Amino acid sequence: MHSHPPPERRRAATSSGAADREAAEQLAALVHAIRIPVAQVDERFRIQWVNLAFCAVAGEPAPSLVGRPFSDLLDDASGDWLAHRIGRGDHFRDGSAIGRVQLRASPGEAFLMSPVPATRDGRLIGWLVSLRPSGAGTLVDPTLGDVLAHETHQKQKLEALLTVSQMVTSSIEHEVVLNTIAREVRRVVQVDECTVFLLDEREQLLRPVACDVMDYHDEVMAVRLIPGQGITGSVFVSGVGEIVEDSENDPRAMTVPGTPAEESSLLCVPLVARRRVMGVITLARIGAQRRPFVQEDLEIASLFAGQCSAAIQNARIYEQLKKAFDELRHTQTQLVQSAKLNALGEMAGGVAHDFNNILAAILGRTQLLLRTLEDSSIRRQLQVIEQAALDGAHTVRRVQEFTRVRIDERFEPLDLNGVIESVLELTRPAWMTNAKKRGIAIHVHSRLSARQLVEGNASELREVFTNLVLNAVDALPWGGSLFVITEDAGDAVVARFRDTGVGMEEDTRLRVFDPFFTTKSVQGTGLGLSVAYGIVTRHRGTIEVESQRGVGTEFTVMLPATRAGGNHEEALLPAGPLQARSVLVVDDEPAVLDVLADMLRTLGQDVSVAVGGEAGCIAFDQQPAQIVFTDLGMPEVNGWDLADHIRQRSPDVGVVLVTGWGFQLEEDLALARGVDLILTKPFTLEDVERAFARVSSLVESRRAA
Numbered sequence: 001m002h003s004h005p006p007p008e009r010r011r012a013a014t015s016s017g018a019a020d021r022e023a024a025e026q027l028a029a030l031v032h033a034i035r036i037p038v039a040q041v042d043e044r045f046r047i048q049w050v051n052l053a054f055c056a057v058a059g060e061p062a063p064s065l066v067g068r069p070f071s072d073l074l075d076d077a078s079g080d081w082l083a084h085r086i087g088r089g090d091h092f093r094d095g096s097a098i099g100r101v102q103l104r105a106s107p108g109e110a111f112l113m114s115p116v117p118a119t120r121d122g123r124l125i126g127w128l129v130s131l132r133p134s135g136a137g138t139l140v141d142p143t144l145g146d147v148l149a150h151e152t153h154q155k156q157k158l159e160a161l162l163t164v165s166q167m168v169t170s171s172i173e174h175e176v177v178l179n180t181i182a183r184e185v186r187r188v189v190q191v192d193e194c195t196v197f198l199l200d201e202r203e204q205l206l207r208p209v210a211c212d213v214m215d216y217h218d219e220v221m222a223v224r225l226i227p228g229q230g231i232t233g234s235v236f237v238s239g240v241g242e243i244v245e246d247s248e249n250d251p252r253a254m255t256v257p258g259t260p261a262e263e264s265s266l267l268c269v270p271l272v273a274r275r276r277v278m279g280v281i282t283l284a285r286i287g288a289q290r291r292p293f294v295q296e297d298l299e300i301a302s303l304f305a306g307q308c309s310a311a312i313q314n315a316r317i318y319e320q321l322k323k324a325f326d327e328l329r330h331t332q333t334q335l336v337q338s339a340k341l342n343a344l345g346e347m348a349g350g351v352a353h354d355f356n357n358i359l360a361a362i363l364g365r366t367q368l369l370l371r372t373l374e375d376s377s378i379r380r381q382l383q384v385i386e387q388a389a390l391d392g393a394h395t396v397r398r399v400q401e402f403t404r405v406r407i408d409e410r411f412e413p414l415d416l417n418g419v420i421e422s423v424l425e426l427t428r429p430a431w432m433t434n435a436k437k438r439g440i441a442i443h444v445h446s447r448l449s450a451r452q453l454v455e456g457n458a459s460e461l462r463e464v465f466t467n468l469v470l471n472a473v474d475a476l477p478w479g480g481s482l483f484v485i486t487e488d489a490g491d492a493v494v495a496r497f498r499d500t501g502v503g504m505e506e507d508t509r510l511r512v513f514d515p516f517f518t519t520k521s522v523q524g525t526g527l528g529l530s531v532a533y534g535i536v537t538r539h540r541g542t543i544e545v546e547s548q549r550g551v552g553t554e555f556t557v558m559l560p561a562t563r564a565g566g567n568h569e570e571a572l573l574p575a576g577p578l579q580a581r582s583v584l585v586v587d588d589e590p591a592v593l594d595v596l597a598d599m600l601r602t603l604g605q606d607v608s609v610a611v612g613g614e615a616g617c618i619a620f621d622q623q624p625a626q627i628v629f630t631d632l633g634m635p636e637v638n639g640w641d642l643a644d645h646i647r648q649r650s651p652d653v654g655v656v657l658v659t660g661w662g663f664q665l666e667e668d669l670a671l672a673r674g675v676d677l678i679l680t681k682p683f684t685l686e687d688v689e690r691a692f693a694r695v696s697s698l699v700e701s702r703r704a705a
Contacts, residue, residue, distance in 0.1 A: 037131040045070040059105030075102040178210035198279035219258040241269035356660030359682035363389040364595030417448040423465040440479035450486035452561035475501030498554035504547040584625035586616030613637030632659035647674040652702040654695035
């Protein structure tokens with residue numbers, strides 16, 4: 001199956017091939033125009049190519065000559081001598097002329113044969129053979145040597161231009177482009193030093209971005225020029241290339257700090273893109289014996305500058321696009337992650353609501369029985385059921401955390417350093433004791449320098465950081481280091497957890513916050529990092545991960561800082577018996593309805609019940625109550641509808657919304673819709689008593705007003 005190069009490489013190859021053909025055609029025309037017979041032979045002296053003058057003296061056209069041994073054209077004596085010389089294997093490596101040879105086509109005329117070695121990558125590939133009449137009085141053909149030297153230099157220039165052209169189309173890495181420019185320009189123009197300056201748009205200074213120099217590389221790269229400063233700065237301002245033969249005597253000249261003063265010649269050409277100068281290429285020849293620059297050097301450098309400007313512009317566009325793409329990909333990753341957790345959150349919300357109804361009935365009935373039973377054995381059994389129901393409620397809350405919109409969390413100002421210190425102490429057995437048992441050493445290095453406070457839930461943040469520490473320990477099966485750092489970052493506090501462990505593949509890194517994704521085959525549930533993601537997001541923060549296989553992993557948690565103080569106190573239970581009031585309880589789940597009604601009766605209240613929202617409206621219209629406890633999620637007429645119905649008829653009535661979605665509701669929204677208080681399922685008897693006391697107090701306040 002054949003593979004095809006990408007379009008960029010095809011275009012580069014096409015332009016390269018066209019340029020090579022053009023160079024070959026130019027060389028052929030030039031050599032054909034030479035009046036001296038010239039033939040190209042391989043290392044065994046088989047003819048590969050001849051010019052027209054050679055065809056004339058050989059008496060045959062080029063097609064009949066190509067491929068034949070050169071000795072076929074010589075008389076017997078000359079042919080034997082050439083065969084003997086070739087057989088010795090020296091291939092005329094001294095480059096000297098062969099004595100007189102006779103051609104079969106010109107028996108009365110002797111020629112002097114001059115071989116010029118042809119090499120490729122340092123390897124001999126053949127010879128260029130010229131023939132001159134032996135009466136010319138010279139053994140070497142200087143004319144041909146000059147021509148070949150000129151053509152060699154032209155070929156070098158062409159190769160360098162092709163290199164830059166290919167680089168423009170095939171490489172868009174900024175650093176690669178600039179270094180290639182500096183190297184190729186120096187090679188072709190044959191200078192001692194080449195430096196590429198670009199304008200720093202932010203600082204409005206010319207600074208070197210690439211240089212190919214003999215010495216003082218760091219000193220050259222440290223140069224900064226104001227536009228117009230020095231010869232380079234002058235060319236930047238004028239936009240016109242310039243040759244300065246005695247730069248040390250030019251009033252604009254300046255010496256690079258840290259380098260000695262030297263005799264030098266400079267050639268500077270501007271880099272222009274879209275009619276705007278973006279930089280300068282500065283070339284230097286150094287020393288008293290330096291060769292002066294000529295106009296041809298300026299032309300070549302200007303030609304390079306045109307290619308370089310396009311390359312630099314392409315590289316800049318690529319960097320901008322790459323940056324935009326990386327930002328877009330990062331945003332997309334966050335959106336995908338949010339979508340995954342939102343989908344799971346919607347599912348979890350529905351499941352949690354149903355479980356909360358079940359647990360509300362179990363927990364409520366158990367607590368009512370505990371208030372009446374005296375048998376210690378039965379009480380112990382009921383306490384086990386009560387604890388199981390409470391644990392179940394906690395598990396449901398953990399599932400609800402995937403929604404990332406729980407509003408019931410009470411945040412307070414926290415010192416993140418203190419939270420992390422407690423986590424490191426808590427996890428010490430994992431990273432110290434257990435590690436020693438396995439015969440490895442895990443070193444924890446902490447630098448907790450953050451000074452700002454964050455607002456949050458200390459228990460939840462401890463869970464996040466504990467998870468990150470234990471994950472780092474798991475990633476260090478052969479020991480290593482864990483670095484824990486906190487620092488202020490503007491209006492935020494950053495916590496970093498970096499380990500030197502096994503690291504992650506890119507696919508794993510992208511999925512690490514997915515629910516139920518784990519690389520731990522036995523003990524892992526895949527919930528740890530997804531829960532951490534939800535907790536951090538609820539704290540209005542971000543959590544990100546960078547990892548490289550075999551190098552390590554770093555988790556970065558960023559939380560908004562706060563300077564506000566706060567003291568959220570739990571509402572206390574009322575002292576003494578509650579004032580008796582008329583209470584209506586509405587729910588479409590009979591088990592929850594009955595247990596809530598019984599709890600309120602236990603608290604000494606006059607309770608009536610209604611199954612469903614529509615029945616609740618009818619019951620309230622027939623016999624208005626002072627306080628209404630209503631479920632939220634009911635068909636046809638839900639809790640919001642019932643609250644609105646009650647408010648329209650009796651604004652002073654206290655309304656408590658009872659729901660398994662309580663963690664997702666904001667109290668301000670509830671107040672705006674006619675609800676005084678939210679009671680979250682599953683509820684304890686103390687929760688019901690506290691809620692009744694609060695709403696009863698509100699009812700009294702309204703009546704007094």
